[in-house]
Amino acid sequence: MRQHRVTSFDVAALAGVSQSTVSRALAGDPVVSEPTRTRVLAAAAELNYHIDENAARLRTGRTGTLAVVVISREGEDHKDVNPFYFSLLGAICAAASSRGHETLVSFQDAAETLSGRYEEQRKADGLIVIGTTANRTAWNYFREIGENGAHIVYWGSPFDEGLDWIRADNQEGARLATGHLIANGYRRIACITSDHSPQRQFKERYDGHVARMREEGLPTRAVEIDESLPREEQGRKAVSDLIASGEPFDAIFVVCDQIALGVLLELHERGIAVPGQVGVVGFDGIRSGAYAIPPLTSVEPDFQSAGTMLVDKLLKQIAGTPSDERRVPVRLVPRASSKGPGLLP
Amino acid sequence: MRQHRVTSFDVAALAGVSQSTVSRALAGDPVVSEPTRTRVLAAAAELNYHIDENAARLRTGRTGTLAVVVISREGEDHKDVNPFYFSLLGAICAAASSRGHETLVSFQDAAETLSGRYEEQRKADGLIVIGTTANRTAWNYFREIGENGAHIVYWGSPFDEGLDWIRADNQEGARLATGHLIANGYRRIACITSDHSPQRQFKERYDGHVARMREEGLPTRAVEIDESLPREEQGRKAVSDLIASGEPFDAIFVVCDQIALGVLLELHERGIAVPGQVGVVGFDGIRSGAYAIPPLTSVEPDFQSAGTMLVDKLLKQIAGTPSDERRVPVRLVPRASSKGPGLLP
DNA sequence: CTGAAAGCGCTTACAG
DNA sequence: CTGAAAGCGCTTACAG
Known part of the structure; x- marks a missing residue:
């Protein structure tokens, strides 16, 4: 210049x-x-x-920068990354900025190009790793980085032990969703979820759902998703499986909005009216749920809190004063998809 | 450590x-x-x-880092950022990474907190600025930064003159969309767009649409959006306006997918069958369009090319060998929303 | 092909 | 309250 x-x-x-x-x-x-x-x-x-921040950083040893890694499925198009993680990314960048830190962002998927030596290279003071649980190789990689002394905070890791992680208050969210369906008159509520998925969040949501159903003395019914499919296809397939089983149902609690969008589409194509014949509630609060047909009731974490908590937890870890805040508050966002059953056939 | x-x-x-x-x-x-x-x-x-990259950078004067700024509406939730820009962001980060550069990402909206002195602070070698055209203050700010010698490449800027920008091949995309509707038997095609919006992309898409209609000798009909509303609400309102006008129509070309989602919702609530009574085509290729009801036909830019072109254009600008590549190729993605008219009432 | 030395532009003890 | 000086950890002419 x-x-x-x-x-x-x-x-x-x-x-x-x-x-x-x-x-x-x-x-x-x-x-x-x-x-x-x-x-x-x-x-x-x-x-x-x-x-000149480079000179200042060389001198002080601090970079004022946090690395944010978004893990996606290997070979996945960026367009297909769960929008939930983009919202979370935005919240993290905003929170970091409000704390005076820059954010070095990377989307990582392929095993050969994983890179997390941010602290050794003095590019960042710590890492926030978020993204799909499905890419096990990536999570293993970052766990190892963390074991070698890097400062890392996670959202979505399949590992819990000894790691600093933050997640939505999934049990509470599932209870809210289930209670809402019950309050609106649904009784035969199925849950599309995964019991053996590495996605701990799904398990937690399922557990919360079951607990709430038990309180009400209602029978539970779980439909397992097929993790090998794209999320929306998982929803379509689960609905097909549920119908094929022959067991009647009048509502579905789906543990993830993206899956729920597939559920709505499949029900629509089969001519099953939502919410008249079947009520549907999702989880995550992704924006397109609000413009699905019918608009999807969902449980939404407070994204701003999520970003702030992740950043603050990381900064505390770096400062050597770890915190034990783990759960981001959630709220139910009621929309048309769960308005209550009409006349069943 | x-x-x-x-x-x-x-x-x-x-x-x-x-x-x-x-x-x-x-x-x-x-x-x-x-x-x-x-x-x-x-x-x-x-x-x-x-x-230690800090030391290396101090010595060489190069940072190996590109700043990516996503402009959003002031006060807008990150969840409400057009998913198109998130896809673009992902593509940019991937392209930068493949060129050996890190990406410093920030979401900027409020006038008081705008910050773009990345080069002066030696945090980055150049900037890529993308995002909503609506935040004029932010675009003015970055234009000034650019005039003061910073290296910047834009996507979405309301300004063209003298700036290095890249956009989708909007004219061609609109021609594809319009030709597709015509080929599928629709004739009375309205276009939901903006003629006086700072969004040059909308204007370009409208122009392409009109040109294609003229070739076919078909009359055109533009419905102006109300930019003060959220995108989806703009779509709902435009449909209401279109219907209120009393002029018959059997298809709508909507210049933006987010607006098109509102269009689909409004048509649905009014009991108007898509694609039987009205065909709909959007633009942008956002993922939730594929899971709308019915799935939305759209024109999609090649995101990977978009990311690569933005990064390469910036790197060339930094190297002092400007390029004049400007247009990202697009393709039509046909889905159910434009399958052809059934029996009109 | 390798080494000794300068210097990138700061921050921060240390003196005064 | 201010200044002179050291040093953060590299890269890169310059010598040999």
Whole structure:
């Protein structure tokens, strides 16, 4: 841009002080006298001076940067990443920014290109790893990075033991969803979920659902998803399986919105009316649920809290004062898909 | 993590060479002899040594990092950011990574917190700015940053003159969409768009639509969106306006998928059958369109090309060899929403 | 082919 | 309250 980069020495010369005073003044060191600070700031502004963060970081050893890794399925198109993780990513970047940190973002999938040596390379002070549980290789990789001393906080990891993770309050969310269906008059409620999935979140949501059903003395019915399919196809297939089983049902609690979108589509194509014949509730609060037909009732984590909690947990880990906050609060967002049963055939 | 950070001097001592030789060997400098290189690499691996990028960057002046700024509406929830931009973001990060660059990502909306001095602060070598055209303050801010010498490439800017921008091949996409509706038997095709929006893309899509209609000798009909509403509500309102006008129509080309989702919802609630009574085609290729009811036909840019083109254009600008590639190729993705008219009432 | 040395632009003890 | 000086960990002319 310019021939000679403007440095703190140039500012010092213009302000008539030493370079170290410029550094102190700009860092807000209270030891600098007010008139001096004013002169320095004016000179810096005049020269359009900005601190070279590389030099500052080399000196201090801190980068002021957090790495955010979004794990996707190997070979998956970015367009097919669960929008939930994009919302979470946005919230994390915003929270980091509000804490004065930059965010170095990467989408990682293929085993050969996994890269997490951010701290060794002094590119970041710590990592936040989020994304699909399905890519086991990636999670193993980052677990190892963490075991070698890196600072990491997770959302979505299949591993819990000894790791710093944060998740939605899944049990509570599932209870809200189930209670809502019951309150709206549904009784034969099936749950599309996975019991043996590495996705711990699904298991937690299923557990919360079962607990709430038991309180009401209602029988439970689980339909296992086929994890090898794309999420929406999992929903379509689960509905087919549920219908093929011959057991009657008047509502479905689906442990993930993306799967629920497939459920709605399959029910529609089979001419089954939602919410009249079957009520549906999802989980995650993805935006397109609000514009599904009918609009999908869902349980939504507070994304802003999620971002803040992940960032703060990481910063505390880096500072050596670990926190034990783990659960992001959730709320039920009632929409048309669960309005109550009409006349059953 | 460790008391003493492992430096190239430690590697040098272990390998029995000088520090400068370590640097050359790890940089792949061909001047280093093969046996020496092997010894250095072994020592580096043994010590788990990684180059301190801060130090390297301070020395070379290059950061190997690109800043990616996603502009959103002021106060907008990250969950409400158009998923199109998230797909684009993912593609940009992947392309940058394949070119050996990191990506510093930020979501920016509020005027007070706009920040784009990445190059002055030596945090990045250049910027890619994408996002909603609606936040004029933000685009003004980045235009000024660019005028002050920063390297920037844009997608979505309301400004064209003198800027390095990339956009989808909107005219061609609109022609494909319109031709597809015509081929499927629709004739009275309305277009939900904006003629005076700062969104140049909408205008381009409308122009392409009109051109194709004219070729066929068909009359055109534009319904203006109300930009003050959320995208989906714009679609609902436009459908209401269209119907209220009393003019018959059997298809709608909507210049944006998010708006099209609202269109589908409104048509559904009014009991108008899609595609039997009205065919609908959108633009952008957002994922939830595929799971709308009925699944939405759309024009989709090649996201991977989009990411690569943005990154390469920026890298060329930085290198001082500007390119004039501007248009990302598009393709039509036919789905149920435009299958052809049934019997009109 | 390898080494000794300078220097990128800061922050921060240490003196005064 | 301010300044002179060291040093963070690299890369890269310059010598040999």
